[in-house]
Amino acid sequence: MDELIAQFAIEARELVQQASKDLLSLEADPQNRESAESAFRAIHTLKGSVGLFEFGPMQGILHQAEDLLSQARAGRIVIDTTLIEPLLAVVEWIDDSIEGISRTGHLSEAQDKQAPRLLGLLNGKMAEREISEDVGSTTTIPGWAQALQQRIAASDIEGSMICIRYEPHPECFFNGDDPLATISRLPDLRHLAFSLKEPPPSPQDYDPFRCHLLIEAVSGGSLAEAEAVFRLIPDQVNLVPLPRTADKRAFAAPEKLPERSADRQSTTMRVDSARIDKLVEIAGELIATKNGLVPLADEARNQGNGPLARRILSSHHELERLLGSLYSALTQARMIPVEHTFRRFPRLVRETSARLGKALDLIIEGETVEADREIVENLFEPLLHLIRNGLDHGIEPEAERLRFSKPARGRILLRARQRGDQIDIEVADDGRGMDPNHVRAAAIDRGLLSKSQASVLSDREILQFVFVPGFSTASSVSDLSGRGVGLDAVQNSVKRLGGTLELQSAVGVGTSFVLKLPISFSMTQLMVVEVGDERYGIPISDVMETHKLPTSAIQPVRAGRAFVLRDRTIPLLYLGELLKIPSWHPRSGDLKVLIVRTGEHHIGVSVDAIAERVETLTRPLVGLLQGVPGIAGTTLLGDGRVLLVLDMEELIQ
CATH class of the missing domain: 1.20.58 (Methane Monooxygenase Hydroxylase; Chain G, domain 1)
Known part of the structure; x- marks a missing residue:
């Protein structure tokens, strides 16, 4: 049972995300037939999965939600916010319930207490549906159901009629399913036809263990009875109730049958x-x-x-x-698509913008871009903070936007793009932007720099102070911002993923954050260097070049040292001093210097020797070493020795 619950939790999360995405899309475009069909299938499949367990009122709630969507598909109720709101509330309730179900195997008491309210919301909409049915409505009948209906004698059409289109999964036999036994359990079977979903294969390619059948049938039973027959495989069947009378005026244009990706289902599997x-x-x-x-x-x-x-x-x-x-x-x-993280934001933005009283659109682009699973899963927290920052600080109220000749609705862009072996994820808004003068004044008030220091810094340099821990320009504390947990937390999260965070902002135009991240944690090429009796690894990607520096070329600059390389002054640091090695002292003679880049600056780092280059897998620090500044991880050398891999940017800072 534990394995079944775990499998249910995985599938339920996917279905909840799909239903949420489709409902939001349907709210934005009520005529989007594809979103309506997809939302119905997600709720229908979820209801079938829930039917395997005893989850209290969840089955009944999903049945009501499914009925509403069925009526919406048939055009019997209007698709608007009044319909979408209770359906989204149901989806959110199920989403909140999954974690407790996966731990305990049943619906928690707190979630159970919310069920009557949800049923009330749905039943209220059902009542509206019943009133609209009294006035009269038209039913959209798929073309395949119309064809089945025409094959039945007129005398057989009286009473309830259900058209069934059953496409067994190609590997249904391995799941213990018997399509013929399943279809034979339908009550009052009035018509039955078998065909192949695709042209028959050649005899040498024929696989007797795969099912290629398409089964069409007409049952005189009720919709509930037909659903009960297919309750374990709702994703493999379409059920369409026919009108009680053969009134051709009730038939709308044939509906395009949603395509099933049987090949994709049969060639993919879940792996822990x-x-x-x-x-x-x-x-x-x-x-x-x-x-x-x-x-x-x-x-x-x-x-x-x-x-x-x-x-x-x-x-x-x-x-x-x-x-x-x-x-x-x-x-x-x-690798997984960033959609796994992106799809969590439309509902969140919708709810937060409604709470703030701000009208805006969330535009998502590039959700099919793929990255390492660990990177995608850890993107949610930093992106959540940036999007909330845009909602609270960036997007202006409607009246203010109109006063500055902006569109009444704000806009937040969430976009992913692949650039070589990295991805850029942009979070941009068209709000008020960050005022450098405001940031400058806040930095002075907090004692981060003096007025004279602030006056010589450019606007771009001043804006970097928003990444200082505890820095905030919010004048009041809300549940979204102003508590001192600022953009430094976002920057640290991005650094832990091996990326960088860039900021651009213009007053009155908007703000853009770009997360530059690796696509995967792949093998790293390291330069092994020696300092005293110790060896360390430095990622070759951090090293711009190596340089042999005569000691006579070193010049004192204030409290430090520097040298000139191609008409450019380069600060000089000793790796032994950075690592605070007690017995280390600079060697005489020419120095071996690595030119490394930190941000936009080039720094020279002197080492005693450059040993070799290796390609290896770097492991993050764990245990007592976790969080040691300047150390990115460890790796094993060919002779079995452990090599510390340095984070040069952090070490130099």
């Missing part, structure tokens, strides 16, 4: 992410073992065994190729 993570870990161990072949080849060459050294290096190159392919395949397996 922990299993993929374990494979990635094993691949990392193999990479470390592969790197150990190089010193082994050097040892063989030094002992005069050149042929053995060449064979070892040949094996090393072959392993490198295979491991590269393996790791690439594993990282691809971890």
Whole structure:
């Protein structure tokens, strides 16, 4: 039962997100037939899943919601905010219930107490539906149902009639389903037809274990009886009640049948992410073992065994190729669309904007862009803060926007774009923007800088103070902002994901935040350097170039040192001093200097020696070492030694 509950929770979250997305789309465009069909299917499938368990009133609530959507599809009730509001309330209630159900296996008492209110909201709308039915309405009948209805004698059409279009899943036999036994349980079966969903395969390609049937039937029973027959497989069947009389005027234009992605369903499966993570870990161990072949080849060459050294290096190159392919395949397996995070925001923006009394549109673009699962799942918190920031601080009230000749409705853009091996996620609004003078005054009031210092800083530099911990320009505290938990938390979250956060803002035009993130946590090329008796790894992506610097070229600058490189003054730091190694002291003679980039600045970092370059998998710090500044993680060298990987930007700061 625990496994069934876990499976239910996974599927329910997906269905809830889909229903929420479709209902919001339907609210924006009531004529969107595709959204209406998709929302109905999501609620219908969810109701079928709930029917497997005893979740109190959830089944009845979903049945009422499904009935409302069914009437909306048939054009019997108007699709407007009055309809969407109670349906969204039901979806949110189920979403809130899933976590408790996955832990305890049943609906919590607190969630159960909310059920009567939801039923009241739905029943209120049902009452409106009944009134509208008394006036009269037309029913939209799909073309396939009309064709079935025409095959039945007129004498058989009296009473309730249900048209059934049943498409068994291609692998239904492996799920224990028997399509013929299922269809035979329909009461008062008046018509039955079998056909193939696709052209028959050649005899050599025929697979007797896959089902390609399309079953159409007409039942004289009730809709509830037909639903009971297909309660475990609601996603494989379409049920259409026919009018009680064969009035052709009740038939609307044939409806385009929603396409089913049977191929996609049959070629995908859910895999516990922990299993993929374990494979990635094993691949990392193999990479470390592969790197150990190089010193082994050097040892063989030094002992005069050149042929053995060449064979070892040949094996090393072959392993490198295979491991590269393996790791690439594993990282691809971890990739998911950013839609998994993006789709949580439309409902949140709708509710928050209504609470703030601000009319706005959330525009989402690029939701199909893929990134590592860990990156996508950890995007929600920083994006939530940025979107709330735009809602509260950025978007102006309608009257203020009209006064400045802006559209009455505000606009927040959430967009993802792939750029090489990274993704850019932009959160932009067309609100009032950030006033540099306001930020400058707030920084002075908080003692972050003096008036003389503030006067020489550019507007762009001043705006960077919004990332200082505890900094806020809010004059009052609300449940959305003004509590000192500011953009520094967003910046730190982005840094933990290996990315950067950029800000652009113009007064009266709006504000844009861009999160630049890696697509995946892939293998890293490291430059191994020596400082005293210690070795450290520095990501090659952080190193612009290496430079041999004569000591005579070093110039004192205030309390520090610098040198000139191609007419540009570069500050000089010693890695031994940055790491606070007690026994370390600068060596005489020419210095080996790494030119690293931190933000927009170039810094020279002196090391004692540059040992080698390795390609490896970096692991984040855990336990007591977690959170140590300047250390990005650890990795294993080929000889089994642990190498600390440095975060140069954090170390220099």
